[in-house]
Amino acid sequence: MTDISATAGALPRASEDKAARTRLAYLDGWRGLSIALVLIGHFFPVPGINLGVLGVEFFFVLSGRLMGEILFIERFPLKKFFKRRFSRIYPALVVFVIAAMIGLAGTFIMFKWKAALTALTFTYNYAGIFINRAGALDHIWSLCVEEHSYILLALISVIVTGRANVVRLLTVLALLAMANGAISYGLLGMSYETSYWRTDVHIASILLSTAICLLKADGRLPAFLKSQHVALAAAAGGVLLFLNPVPTPIHYLVGVPLLALAVNTLEFDGSYLTDLLSSRPMVMLGLWSYSLYLWQQPFYKFVDERGSAPVPMLAAVFGCALASYYIVEKPARGWLNRNW
Template sequence: MEAGPALELVAPQATARAPAAPSVHSQRLDYLDGWRGLSILAVLAGHFAPLAIYNTGRLGVEMFFVLSGRLMADVLFVERFPLGSFFRRRVARVWPGLFVFVALMAVVFHGPGPLAVQPIDIASSLTFTGNYVRIYLHNMGVLDHTWSLCVEEWGYLVLGLVALSARRFGFNPLLAIAGLAIACVANGMVQSGLGLDYYAVYWRTDVRMGSILMAAAVYLAQRQAGLAWPAWTTAAFGGLALMLSVAVVPDAIKYSLGTLCLSLALVGLDQAPQGLRRLLADPVLTRIGLWSFSLYLWQHPFFRLIGRAPEPLLLAGAVACALASFYLVEQPARRWLNRRWRAPKALSAAA
């Protein structure tokens, strides 16, 4: 991504106290790609090698959400990335691969059956509203997993609106983001208290977006307060997050206290021991992280076919399709769109 002013904070008074950790876009941090790689591996394990007492798939999705919050807080509130460019790049990153995936699923699963793709499934997947179709209408089969993209994309929109307001009116966005995160978490707790199940509560954008907002708030609070906790606390927060992700822990605790611990562990990676960061920066793990969006898209239809073919064969098929999507669709389309959108700016600058 093109970078705005590196390490610039919305709150001028906090600048002098901010830690010296590099901005994620002014200097690429391999250990964050490694975190992304661990996230998708957890999802794959949860689907193709599940454990009875531990749903690693849910943990993997939560790891994706807190990473998104940390990265978007850096891009929008530290670097103050231009909002137009930010949203164009989000479109270039997500839409080509998603559009091709949804179109192919509509063709392959067009007939009758439990996995049939219906017109409303297509429309809701491409407008990032499929989670509510799943909650209020029907199971979306091979497109069910787009619920997490719905949460992420609307989360980016909300953060973008907060950034726009903060830049226009000059307020510190931290309190606004923290307040929205608390509201989302409280919403989930209330609905869980009413006896609704996981899918009816924690697939909702107005609930699960709290995970993204919480991580964004933790990251901004850490920078603005200049906090630098001991290196060992990162592992401690990570361990607590793992303990709170065990199946027997109530969802309301998982996605409040558990998510907070996960956010603290992620944000603390900047001060974590070098050995831990080198482990996360392993080339294989970071490469898997770069493929993570493609892997997430394509693993689900193969997961839905478990029972019709051996799991290793289905997993191999998912990986093959994901790599084809990454190299033949997503990367070329992303480069083309970004070049096309940069061209008018270059002409304007030249003029």
């Protein structure tokens, strides 16, 4: 620590703390926006665009940015990183799977123990395609992709030296994964799930966002791409490219890179978008986003397959999610982080 007086250091530290709080609020706002898109897309679908799919992509590119900062810029210790990932994700997931298994037993949404096991081992995105799936757990495919990306990015952070080499590798892997999806879906005629649930396809969103994050951190991102006008245009273009008339491969070949660019280059510049993302409703949605993500699926299935009224089903989602967050997710994470 530099040798400065307490008085001299007070203002910079206060300024840094305020910047950190603004930054955290802003990133929680991104999560809030992502889960809001998923909920609207599932319970109040908008004709012409699948907002649920778009929300998942926002989650992925945001995750790529955060992993870039944590693993390659901050060089967070891997042991601590995985402990924190486990404490954040697993307790709430276990409770959700058990509760869903009990609550949905005998309903029209068939719940199979093998599918539950694959959800708890983060293999559902492949097992759900080739072996066994249960509608109430179908959303776990995206959690599987994210968990697999943590392992791959952690390995790269240990094995590959030099950030330039890391960026090259991430870019190549992302391009291969994007091509894999385009070939599977566009040329081989596989279904959406068979093509885009797979980690070897959908990890492109996370890897590409991580690469852009590192390019920006190293000052190697072209200056014009860092313009806030370009960032806003990228966000708008990415959203428009997820419209239903646009061929699905284009969503991921062009739309995802634009979303990744937007998430990495939109800054805290006092704009209306920053103010929106930092607002209390968006921040709170971001804090609850994981529990909301877990619990929305079974109730969405009642709306989608049974025709249940969406408003009471969405209210039930929030009731279960808030109970999950305040009774399971937050206390379990705090206890594990303190004691493990």
